[in-house]
Amino acid sequence: MEKRVTFKGWLLPLCLIAPQVAISAVFFFYPAGQAIWQSLFIPDPFGLSSQFVGMGNFDFLLSDPYYRAAFRTTAIFSALVTLAAMVPALFLAVMADRLVKSAGAYRTLLIWPYAVAPAVAGVLWMFMFNTRVGVVAWYLGQLGYDWNHVLNGQEAMGLVVVASAWGRISYNFLFFFAALQAVPRSVIEAAAIDGARFWRRFFTIVLPLLSPTTFFLLVVNIVYAFFETFGVIHTITAGGPQQATTILVYKVYADGFVGQDLGSSAAQSVILLLVVGVLTVLQFKYIEKRVHY
């Protein structure tokens, strides 16, 4: 039974929601409004005046091959980061779930990478793969592979994907581990008696029971790959080589703060806002339906 508190007046409820409204207004509504407003203008090269262009910025963006390339890059990058962050996390969680002893220590160790900020993680990976002093790059060279993510777009993409996914594995591991522990033991035992061996049980019983968690992580990881990987990309490749790792968020920064085209940058922000909105709505619709078994 849900209990609702009913207020008589309107002053107290207003006071109670005021802090939340104030924070949302200052940090979300105002900047979002500014972005929408600015997306309708083009500033002059010196930033002294701006000219109203209506949907001009959007028209330009949607016909701009670089912007469409950034969309494609983002899609590939997000898909790879999400996969690389979730599959190993699930595997590790399944293995940790099988442990009886020292599961606690194992879990603690696996959580550590999450404490490393994305930009710091980016720097760490950059040094390991640095073409001149990187440890991994040197070993790859010994094996006869000439690693150079500064020139090779695919290698650059691989590196930012790994660096972005690495810290995320910990986060996903925690969720998968908790979800695995919540799978009733007797259901697993019933499947074992029914004749299913470990991997068969995993794919036919455990994985379906994890689906609410998996879907939640899918959405959260996609949003992460869209937005929070800025630090990693900025420190490792700065969007290069030849925009091979320029995802939408990085292009917002590069066009707005490096290229000084605030109008286009604002228009890109608005598009991103819409993309996130759609993703969030999808998540809630789906989870509402699937979370109860």
Place this chain on the structure above:
Amino acid sequence: MATVELDNIRKRFGSEEVIGGVSLSVADGEFIVIVGPSGCGKSTLLRMVAGLETITEGELRIGGQRANDREPMDRDIAMVFQNYALYPHMSVAQNMGYGLRIKGLPKAEIDAKVAEAARLLQLDALLDRRPRDLSGGQRQRVAMGRAIVREPSVFLFDEPLSNLDAKLRVQMRLEIRELQRKLGVTALYVTHDQVEAMTMADRMIVMNAGIAEQIGTPMEVYERPATRFAAQFIGSPAMNVLPAEAREDGLHLGAATLPNPGALRGPVLLGLRPEHLNPDPQGPIEMQVMLAEPLGANTLLHGRLASGAAFTASLPGVHRADAERTTLRLSIAGENLHLFDPDTGRRLN
């Protein structure tokens, strides 16, 4: 269809022994109930037969073959769990057919077997439902159905009725027994409910602290309990067990003297079932009644003996409730006296 033999089965967790050597030979088609209080090791014993726990020592034979090291799926058993353990994301039909799908049977054959089991259990109308849309009794039936479609040699039941309400429990008790007879499958059934044990078992094992206190038919256990524990665990209300002194002229229970059924001498524990006591103005036992519980067919009288020991009598018919706080004299037939060793708890007569 198979025999099951347990040969001095032991289970240790570290240094702690939870099953201390249980031996049992189950005939083909026999219904065995393992009964005992919580923590007595009855579920562990069943899980060892299922292969969900390893056997520390001793040998388990199913159908004459050593089964200690076989995986659960290779033991030709099916198990019904206390919480049913249905697969929540599968329909009733998929739940029942899961084992057959893993065996790789053709779909038509699976459907036929599931349909047959569903008819037997009156689940026909529910085959497309998910477990969450079923009542407790229906879930119980699905769990049964999942067990029978695989046509195992041995059924294992781990307290399958304890999550059902009292009325449904009586009904399912009958259904399970009937089904087991019809299919002729050997069954091991774990419960803490002595009524289930009495009504369902061909033979029962009364377990306590990892030991089989007694193995026998329900009537054997009721009429000649082998130990004090078995005596008090089976039968409701529980048997009165009181310290007494066996002498030449009879059994002395406080001021009361009862006929000595054996040639025993010295201190003993005397067991008297409440339902074997008769009101008798000349009876040797004097009881101070503290509380009367009329149940309709009979009345339970709780009170104390002159020695202060708690005592319960069950008298036929409605004993007047104003009997409370009165003194009542009771007698008991000599063949209904149970004597136990005060140190070991073993039966003496």
